[in-house]
Amino acid sequence: MRLHVGCAMWNLKSWQGRFLPPTIPQNERLRAYADWCNAVEGNTTFYATPARHTVESWAQQTDDDFRFVVKLPKTITHERRLTDIEGELRSFLYAMEPLGHRAQLWVQLPGSFSPADTGALPDFLRKLPGSQRTAVEVRHRGFFDDPGSAARLREALAETGAEWVTFDTTAIFASPPTTDAEREAWEKKPRMPRLAVALTDRPIVRYIGRGDAVEAAEGWRFWLDTVEGWLVEGRSPTVFIHTPDNTESLGLARRFHEELRTRLPALEELPDTTRNEPLTLF
Template identity: 30%
Template sequence: MSTVRIGLSGWRYADWRGRFYPPGLPQRRELEHVASTFPAVELNGSFYSLQRPSSFVTWREQTPPGFTFAVKGGRFITHMKRLRDVRTPLANFFASGVVALEDRLGPVVWQLPERTAFDRPTLESFLALLPRTTSDAARLAQSHDDRLRADPWTEVTTDRPIVHALEPRHASFAEPGALDLLREHGVALAISDGAGRWPLIDAVTAPLVYVRLHGDTELYTSAYRPHVLDAWAERVRRWHAAGHAVEVYFDNDVHAHAPADAQALMSRIPDLALPGPGAPVEPTPRRRPR
């Protein structure tokens, strides 16, 4: 059965406290609060640097069954190496503990720089390297090098599929050749709304439809207007009716617009959107001084 998950891009934002997070909620329980409200979140830290297996284990343990993390691929691979000669960096990325999320592991999303145009040989080589199961990822992880400063994680208890999404920000990826290549490899085109800063390429290339919403009129800053959310709700309905799983992540984090907009989108499709699988989180009561 196709699922619809509406979630957030990241969860550690100071100005969400008192807006989305209840006053007095300890920072260590913020992820727990997210999981009580939404069924998924994008893990952003993995984009900026290699994480430690212990961190992935902690995030798994802090969330209930049914919750998933979409994991952002490392910018060393996408922005510094520009997808070229990346077998070892990919091994480092997966050895850092991604598969330790186990049943909490959702899609892996690869965000490209705005200036990166479609280059067929480069993209084809990259897509061919991507592991499609957690066992494949564990085998690839064995090729890590000394950039990985923690013990590698190569343990797989249950073999699971790994789904990938690619977020291009260049108009050339709207060309049939680029879309056909993604379809050939079963990789989802991440439909990315960047408030007009880059083209919104509305195309479906895989069983999963992956959407990233970075801001309505101002990148990362503006809330989505009601009629725009209505339009996104209709798109989700159309994709779901066609048999696709759909995941939508809000990245307009300023002033806690992301959680508000995500809840507003969920309210427009209550018959489709999965709820947060966790119980509501209350702040830890403060002890009275004696």
């Protein structure tokens, strides 16, 4: 029984000297992060496809069961909207090859990608390697407010074995912001209904919590129940924990895993953090 947990990045200045060593060479930062979590969001790939040797370094710094959920470049998803992308897609897939089965491709679509555009998805997803795990994130309210549109999206994803990424911002919008980081999140994060979806054996949850660690943990109770159910069903979920400034997210991701292990003792443990762990996390 395995649960993957992680954050939106593998290095943050506020983590160093607290969760991670105070100084870390650039080529060792992912390895240090992997002592805490067993998954990470690959958000940097949205802005530019990295060199293949860079991705080879990522593979060398992580164990075989580490999970990368890597975002397709914005030129493919946002600028060309899944059409005329063969060259860019080929370059991206070549760069990601060193990750092998550890990579799950993440197709994050813009808010302007509406239910009327759903028909473009199966054709695009068929261009991806059949052996490659894929997940799609949509942000248009029509997919959440209209059951028919949601059903058509599910069908489109099922045709190619793709997952529907759940992006939960309900906790951050549950009460007015109290910090600058929360105010910025209110301005930039989409207000999306919470929807728990598991179309494959690898569902993905992106949870956005409050800046305070206690409040962030209180807000994920729904996901503790949901992910527990998925694990009991034999699925292997990935849960990413965000906070507005992500200062607490690394410790919180591990805490989420520990709370589920209390419920499910058979859940595989995360790596030992004894050498890096501070006296108290919260």
